[in-house]
Amino acid sequence: MKELREIRLVADGFIGAELVGDNLYEWNVKLFQVDRDSALWGDMRDTATEFILVNLTFPETFPFSPPFMRVLSPTIEDGFVLDGGAICMELLTPQGWSSAYTVEALLRQFAVSLVKGQGRIHEMAAKNRKVFSRKEAEAAFRNLVKTHEKYGWVTPPSADG
Template sequence: MSSRSKEKITSAIRKFFKGSSEKTEKTGETNNNNGAKANNIGGPSAASPARRLRRGVSPAPTPSSKPSGKHVTESTIRARRLMKEYKEIQKIQFRSQKPIFTVDLVNDNLYEWNARLHVIDPDSPLAEDMVELNIPHILLHLVFPENFPFAPPFMRVVEPRIEKGFVMEGGAICMELLTPRGWASAYTVEAVLMQFAASLVKGQGRVARKPKTAKEFSKRSAEEAFKSLVKTHEKYGWVTPALADG
């Protein structure tokens, strides 16, 4: 074989291996680019949690839906306090044949109570009205806020309709003890009910024979009346009996 022929064969072999090497490099680059596109753009399957886990990529964290620590603590304190008070009142009810008051949960809701005041000062005009009209008790509705016992419950008279006695529109009750400024976390439901009974008598409360107003007698009207009286008394002071007087 001539030297010229050997050079042609060597040159052809070099071109062959060079071409194969370039093709392999291009193929690798193409695969890498496609993989990157799949990671960044990919369809539903590429973005699925299972695909990410197979690739060793952790799924993006989701915002926590759990309530804050403060909210959990307040809810726990409220529940424990109300459960304790409710059980204690129930014990008193079962022990006494004629309890001064009784309570029960509204629709099994620990944070909403009905209270029935059965005993009023027998020498008061209000007690005489109740006997005359055959009214066995005064029905009260209490709602305990999320931050109870650090905030007072909202309490209103449901029935009968009472005039004076620090009872206003919608059954709202004018008592400083029931306001944020006059409330103390040490006050119990029993203390609130006994103070209310004293306020009724000292305020010369009477059962309303005929409503003096055509306004709706509801929780909403009671809340509006209570907000208004709180603003008034914060400006001019309070005249309701002190807790110690009850």
């Protein structure tokens, strides 16, 4: 509840959050801003996309375990967004997570990774309205974690931000 209150107090218009139903363990978060110099911001402007809708599901062990996070809409290509809207970020794994992270910090990092990964709004998404499914996202996330456990996570050079 404290995290939700703090997000609602973020004054810069970066994000907005609401519970899914009355469930404290599931939130829909609207990400209103990404880097205004990015292609993704241009896509948002050109398609009249006001926000990127992200779903967070918190385990009972939060903040000691990471939430499961996925993009609901729009359909995003690249930007470390996978099938079902799963997100490829080490900090969403138990090995990369710290209980010191806040939801706001997590979402700010996600906004940066969308741009660094050259995320774009899928051109056909408006026509097809393919809906990402949770099951598809969970399967994609499990597969990416297995891959990274085997081969490691790539850390971008510090010159890249």
